[in-house]
Amino acid sequence: MADKTENKSGSMFGTIITLAVLTGVSMGGGFVFGSMVMKKPAEAGKKVQEKAAAEKPHKPNKAGKKVPGKAKAGHIVWEIPPIHATLTEPKGIRVRIEATVLFSKRTKLEREKLTPLIADDFVRFVRTLSLAQIESSTGLEYLQSDLLDLVRIRTDGTAKWVALKGLIVE
Numbered sequence: 001m002a003d004k005t006e007n008k009s010g011s012m013f014g015t016i017i018t019l020a021v022l023t024g025v026s027m028g029g030g031f032v033f034g035s036m037v038m039k040k041p042a043e044a045g046k047k048v049q050e051k052a053a054a055e056k057p058h059k060p061n062k063a064g065k066k067v068p069g070k071a072k073a074g075h076i077v078w079e080i081p082p083i084h085a086t087l088t089e090p091k092g093i094r095v096r097i098e099a100t101v102l103f104s105k106r107t108k109l110e111r112e113k114l115t116p117l118i119a120d121d122f123v124r125f126v127r128t129l130s131l132a133q134i135e136s137s138t139g140l141e142y143l144q145s146d147l148l149d150l151v152r153i154r155t156d157g158t159a160k161w162v163a164l165k166g167l168i169v170e
Contacts, residue, residue, distance in 0.1 A: 075160065076103045078111050082166075083122045089130035097122060098166035101151055104158050114155060121150045131169065140164070 080099045087093045133139050144164055151159040
């Protein structure tokens with residue numbers, strides 16, 4: 001009987017020692033891996049800052065606003081007044097859209113004439129939409145490309161990009 005008791009306490013002691021050793025090895029490995037991973041974001045951040053400092057800043061365009069990445073020297077950013085429309089489904093859901101159009105070459109007079117027409121086109125188009133069509137990220141991409149198509153048709157292709165600044169559904 002005494003042999004069985006000594007055997008149980010000996011095996012229990014061995015198990016505890018084994019668990020302690022494995023825990024120590026795990027902690028050491030985690031520390032080494034963590035220190036390797038934490039060095040890389042700091043190095044990446046420094047590289048990004050160096051690259052940004054080396055690049056030339058954006059120059060303002062003719063309208064005095066900074067030109068986004070897709071714009072070139074002669075492009076003009078023009079804001080469309082916010083539009084309000086009611087969706088087809090579900091009933092009573094209203095939408096407000098704020099958009100900006102990037103023109104390649106238009107005079108100020110032409111832009112001022114086109115802005116209300118573009119806003120009217122947007123309202124007519126948004127009234128044909130349902131909430132299900134614009135509630136996902138893919139739906140928003142489709143909305144943006146459809147609005148770009150409308151603007152390109154209205155401006156004879158001189159509009160290069162439509163940026164949705166705001167979309168409020170209530």
